[in-house]
Structures are given as structure tokens and as C-alpha cells.
Amino acid sequence: MAALCSKHRLKHLQHLCSFGFKIPRRNFAGKGKYDYDLVVIGGGSGGLACSKEAAQLGQKVAVLDYVEASVRGTTWGLGGTCVNVGCIPKKLMHQAALLGTAVKDAKKYGWKIPEPVSHDWATMSQAVQNHVKSLNWGHRVQLQDRKVKYLNMKGSLVDEHTIRGMNAKGKEMTVTARNVVIATGGRPKYPTHVPGALEFGISSDDLFWLKESPGKTLVVGASYVGLECAGFLTGIGLDTTVMVRSIALRGFDQQMSRLVTDYMEAYGTRFSWDAVPKKVEKLPSGLLQVTWTDTQSKQEHQDAFNTVLWAVGRAPETKTLNLKQVGVELNEDTGKVIVAADERTSMSNIFAIGDIAQGRPELTPTAIKAGKLLARRLAGHSKLLTPTNVFTPLEYGCVGLSEEEAERRCGKENVEVYHAFYKPLEFTVAERDAGQCYIKVVCEGHGDQRVLGLHFTGPNAGEVTQGFALGLQCGFTYAQLRDTVGIHPTCAEELTKINITKRSGLDATVTGC
Structure with a gap:
């Protein structure tokens, strides 16, 4: 068999790794010119996903992560915004609130609950923080298991291949890397023009x-x-x-x-x-x-x-990275890093993923997906559909285009919107108002009526939307949605029964089961 060129040999070795073969790291390290094949600056969702995937493919990887205290002095551990001050604690505190509502509903279902019922912040807070700290530890263990070097240091660029790290005591060190990924995320903004x-x-x-x-x-x-x-x-x-x-x-x-x-x-x-x-x-x-x-x-x-x-709002954490000085182009208005479809910046060996990348959704799943795809040297992240959920008291889940965006892109006359107001079964005995429980399916107005967007307010909206996101990714149509058999009695089944268009002007309130 003819010898493989270095480029194809690398791809061949990566392919073997994906099937579980253990390939010595020297096969990827080239001539050993750099300390690491990849250095990731930022230990949030995207940075961790990228570093672990790259290490699994046999690359020598290091992660630098350091949390600057907030204005009020709050600090936390490895894992980024989502784990420490975002999705995870938010969802747990949202659950605490839902349980409070469930206690009120329980009385209508026959439970005898002594009054008054009260909530203790300290108990909830301690439980949430303990869980977050367990996740911090878990991430450190995962990096260690995959032989990723974790440096609790603030990273910045000296040049396109050299990274300076500084720890909490001001001690510095430098490492070199063939490729660099910037995944430092963002932090909340303050309206500094407002006194106090x-x-x-x-x-x-x-x-x-x-x-x-x-x-x-x-x-x-x-x-x-x-x-x-x-x-x-x-x-x-x-x-x-x-x-x-x-x-x-x-x-x-x-x-x-x-x-x-x-x-x-x-x-x-x-x-x-x-x-x-x-x-x-x-x-x-x-x-x-x-x-x-x-x-x-x-x-x-x-x-x-x-x-x-x-x-x-939130601002990208790019100011202290020395990006401009090494030739990485930033968006002057947002401060975010300008990236190509494959996450590459204006410097060919420096990439940016997650919240700091211009034009990318500020969402944990997209940062993770981008990190993994980048580690596999693949493109196409920008083409992914991104489902999301707002964890308000009445949850709102959506995927695809809003009604306004669909009309902007296709023209109002080329868009058909199916909708329904429904009442979750669990709201009935509890006598809860369901006036805002609503479903909207935005479709093309012609042909097979391909679904362009799906919107749902109601209990567990995120769980409902996640499943239908796969259908949207596969290009499903209104006819296919209508022909899907629903699971009864659920809120999700209302999507399979939807048949009233906005254009018709008919009452879209669901009656009966």
C-alpha cells in the first residue's frame, strides 16, 4: 500500500481513534516544536468540550481557566457560566419555585398542608451551591482522566503560538501551542452611566x-x-x-x-x-x-x-487577552471575535467558540457542539438549528424561525401559521388559568408546508421542544406533524392536533380531549 501523506495520515489516525484505537500522541505532535497541540483559554462548556474531544483524538491539550471576582466579590470554580452562574443554578431555583406552585395546587388535589407554608433561601442556596461545587470537581476529574493539563491561570496571548498564564499570586508562565482556542465567554454588563x-x-x-x-x-x-x-x-x-x-x-x-x-x-x-x-x-x-x-x-x-x-446584557471577556496585538480581528461594536464558518479567526491557527464568537448564539449546547466539531476539524456549526427554552414560571420553548422572521424572509403571503390555545390537564383540578398556554407552528405557505419554526408555552416546554427540534432538523412538514400520533393525555400531543390557521380567523381554543 502506498504511504499516506501527512495530511491523510492524520485523518486516518483520527478516524481510528474514533473507533477506540489508542494511538500514541507522538503521531499527532509532529516535530515536537510546541509544548501542546492545542491550548484552550477558558474552562466553560465550549472550552471543556473542545479540550476533551481533542484529547480523546490523541492530541496533547492544556486548558487555562481563571475566574475574576465579580464587582461584588463573587467567585466560583471550573465549568464556566452555565455550571456556576447560569443554566444549572437557574434551573434548580426555577424548580424550587415550581414546587411552591405545586404545594398550592396540592390542596385542590386533596392534600392537607398546614399553614403557613414558607420558603427558606439559605437551605435552597446551600443545596444549589453544593451541587455546583460537585460539578466543578467532576470537570476537574474528567480533564485529569483524559490527561488534559488544567492550569488555574488567567490566559493571554503573547503571539499566535505563545500563551502567557498568570495565577492568583501573580506568578507567570508561558506555554506554546500549534493551535489556540479562545473560549472565555462573557460576563454581565453594568449600566455605569447610572449613579450607584x-x-x-x-x-x-x-x-x-x-x-x-x-x-x-x-x-x-x-x-x-x-x-x-x-x-x-x-x-x-x-x-x-x-x-x-x-x-x-x-x-x-x-x-x-x-x-x-x-x-x-x-x-x-x-x-x-x-x-x-x-x-x-x-x-x-x-x-x-x-x-x-x-x-x-x-x-x-x-x-x-x-x-x-x-x-x-452581557459583554465578551476579550479585553485582557491581547487579541488585537497578535492580529485577531474583533467586532468594534460588540467586542466579540470575528470568526469564519469553521470558527477560525483572522489568525489561521487561532479559533474562537461560544459566547465570544461574533454571530453565534449565546447558548451552552451550541458552544459544546462547536467545541466538539472544531476538535474534529469539521465545519458547518452555523447551519445547526438551535432549540432553546426560557425557564420563566410559564416556560417558553422554541426552535427555528419566529413568525416575524419567517415573514421577513419569505413574505407574509408565503407563510402559514397554525396555532392553538390549550389547557394542560394538570391545570384543571388546580383551577389554574391557562390563558397563556399556546402553540404556534410557523410553516411555508405552499407545497408540502415545510415547518420553519415551532413555539410552545406551557409546562415542561423544554422537554416538549427538544423532541420536535429533531423533526425540524430533518425538514419535516405540517402534514407529517398532523399525521403523527400523539401520546394521550399530554401537552405535547396538542402539537399533533393543531389545525387552525391564524389567517382563517377561527377560534383556536382547544376543546375536549
């Missing part, structure tokens, strides 16, 4: 690590982060207000967004619409007095809170 914002406010980086209850809370911002936090704070019995400058859930389908906020208002969350914060002051009582302006009436308003939580 930095001094007295907190962010989501701090909320999940508070030892004591935040008490009466103002959440400034109506992104999914703001609404999720406000939702579980209300759910555990705290007086919570959301301050909204213009619209909620920008970038999501706005009809679905309104259903979510309407439900939250009925659920007990207060909303201050068309409001812009002006200043935050600390009163002698220790309360925080917030002054804001109504953008419509131009009037000023004030109220006092125990906690002010800023949820006004």
Missing part, C-alpha cells in the same frame, strides 16, 4: 451565590436572564419587580413573549414598562432607593428595594 449601579447593584453572577435572601428585588432588564430570575424570585415568595425599557425577550417571537409576561404578571411579578433607571441611592435604613423615568410620560418615579439586580 456599580456600588449598590448585583448581577446574575452574584444572585446564585447569595447566602441570604435578596428580599424585595428590582430586576432591571427583560432579557431571558432577567425574566427567569424574576420568575423564580416571585415563585419563592419574594416581592419582585421587572423594569423594562421597551420590549421583553428581544429577538424572540413577540406574541409568545407577551404571553410569558402576561402569565408572570398574573403569577405575581410586577412590571414597570417603558422605564429607564436614573440613579440608585442607599437610604439610612439600608434599603436601596431607585429613581427612574417613564419614557412615555417623562415623569420620575421612586421606590425602595432590598436588592437591585442588573440584567442589561
Whole structure:
């Protein structure tokens, strides 16, 4: 057999590794010019996925990860935003709120529950933090098992192949790598133009690590982060207000967004619409007095809170990486790294994945997928459909295009929207209002009516949407959805029964089973 060229030999060896063959690392290390085949800066979801996949393919890999304390001094361990101050603690606290609602429902189902029922923040917080710390440890063990070198150091670039690491004591070291992946993620923004914002406010980086209850809370911002936090704070019995400058859930389908906020208002969350914060002051009582302006009436308003939580967006962690100096191009407006379809930056051996990559969804699953694909030297990440879920009291799951985006791309006359209002069975005996439980399937208006987007508000929306995301990935049609047999009695089956179009003007309320 003719000898394989080095490029094809590498692919052949990687293919063998994928089937479990153990190939010595020297087959990948070339002439040993660099300390590592790959160095990843950032130990979040994308960085960890990339490093573990690369190591499994036989490459010599190191990960640098260091958490700068938040403005309020909060720090955490390995795993990035999702594990420490995002998806995981958020979902657990969301579950705490759902259990509170379940306790109320239980009375209607015959359970005798002594009054009063109350929630203890410290117990919940300790349990959540203990779980997060176990995940931190688990990630360190996984890196060790895969022989990935973990350096608890802040990384920056000296040149395209040299990385400087600095530990908490200021001690420095440098390593070299054939390829470098930047996966440092982002951190919450503060409105520095608002007096008192930095001094007295907190962010989501701090909320999940508070030892004591935040008490009466103002959440400034109506992104999914703001609404999720406000939702579980209300759910555990705290007086919570959301301050909204213009619209909620920008970038999501706005009809679905309104259903979510309407439900939250009925659920007990207060909303201050068309409001812009002006200043935050600390009163002698220790309360925080917030002054804001109504953008419509131009009037000023004030109220006092125990906690002010800023949820006004996130900024990429790129400022201290020395990227510009080594030739990595950044988007001047966002500060994010400009990447090609294969995650490559303007420097051929430097890649960026996750929240710091311009034009990529700021979502954990896409960062993980991008990291794995990059480690396998594959492209096409940008073509993936990305399902997502907002863990508000009434969950909102979606995949594909919003109604607005479908109409923008295809023209309103070429889009057909099927929809239905339904009542979850578990809401009936509990006598819960189901007015915001809604399904929308956005389709092409002609031919086989290929499904372009699917939107669902209701219990366990994420679990429902995940399954239908596969259908959308495979290009399923409305006819195929209609011909699918539903599992009875479930909320998900309502999608298989959907038959009323918006265009028809008929009542879309589901009656009967």
C-alpha cells in the first residue's frame, strides 16, 4: 500500500481513534516544536468540550481557566457560566419555585398542608451551591482522566503560538501551542452611566451565590436572564419587580413573549414598562432607593428595594487577552471575535467558540457542539438549528424561525401559521388559568408546508421542544406533524392536533380531549 501523506495520515489516525484505537500522541505532535497541540483559554462548556474531544483524538491539550471576582466579590470554580452562574443554578431555583406552585395546587388535589407554608433561601442556596461545587470537581476529574493539563491561570496571548498564564499570586508562565482556542465567554454588563449601579447593584453572577435572601428585588432588564430570575424570585415568595425599557425577550417571537409576561404578571411579578433607571441611592435604613423615568410620560418615579439586580446584557471577556496585538480581528461594536464558518479567526491557527464568537448564539449546547466539531476539524456549526427554552414560571420553548422572521424572509403571503390555545390537564383540578398556554407552528405557505419554526408555552416546554427540534432538523412538514400520533393525555400531543390557521380567523381554543 502506498504511504499516506501527512495530511491523510492524520485523518486516518483520527478516524481510528474514533473507533477506540489508542494511538500514541507522538503521531499527532509532529516535530515536537510546541509544548501542546492545542491550548484552550477558558474552562466553560465550549472550552471543556473542545479540550476533551481533542484529547480523546490523541492530541496533547492544556486548558487555562481563571475566574475574576465579580464587582461584588463573587467567585466560583471550573465549568464556566452555565455550571456556576447560569443554566444549572437557574434551573434548580426555577424548580424550587415550581414546587411552591405545586404545594398550592396540592390542596385542590386533596392534600392537607398546614399553614403557613414558607420558603427558606439559605437551605435552597446551600443545596444549589453544593451541587455546583460537585460539578466543578467532576470537570476537574474528567480533564485529569483524559490527561488534559488544567492550569488555574488567567490566559493571554503573547503571539499566535505563545500563551502567557498568570495565577492568583501573580506568578507567570508561558506555554506554546500549534493551535489556540479562545473560549472565555462573557460576563454581565453594568449600566455605569447610572449613579450607584456599580456600588449598590448585583448581577446574575452574584444572585446564585447569595447566602441570604435578596428580599424585595428590582430586576432591571427583560432579557431571558432577567425574566427567569424574576420568575423564580416571585415563585419563592419574594416581592419582585421587572423594569423594562421597551420590549421583553428581544429577538424572540413577540406574541409568545407577551404571553410569558402576561402569565408572570398574573403569577405575581410586577412590571414597570417603558422605564429607564436614573440613579440608585442607599437610604439610612439600608434599603436601596431607585429613581427612574417613564419614557412615555417623562415623569420620575421612586421606590425602595432590598436588592437591585442588573440584567442589561452581557459583554465578551476579550479585553485582557491581547487579541488585537497578535492580529485577531474583533467586532468594534460588540467586542466579540470575528470568526469564519469553521470558527477560525483572522489568525489561521487561532479559533474562537461560544459566547465570544461574533454571530453565534449565546447558548451552552451550541458552544459544546462547536467545541466538539472544531476538535474534529469539521465545519458547518452555523447551519445547526438551535432549540432553546426560557425557564420563566410559564416556560417558553422554541426552535427555528419566529413568525416575524419567517415573514421577513419569505413574505407574509408565503407563510402559514397554525396555532392553538390549550389547557394542560394538570391545570384543571388546580383551577389554574391557562390563558397563556399556546402553540404556534410557523410553516411555508405552499407545497408540502415545510415547518420553519415551532413555539410552545406551557409546562415542561423544554422537554416538549427538544423532541420536535429533531423533526425540524430533518425538514419535516405540517402534514407529517398532523399525521403523527400523539401520546394521550399530554401537552405535547396538542402539537399533533393543531389545525387552525391564524389567517382563517377561527377560534383556536382547544376543546375536549
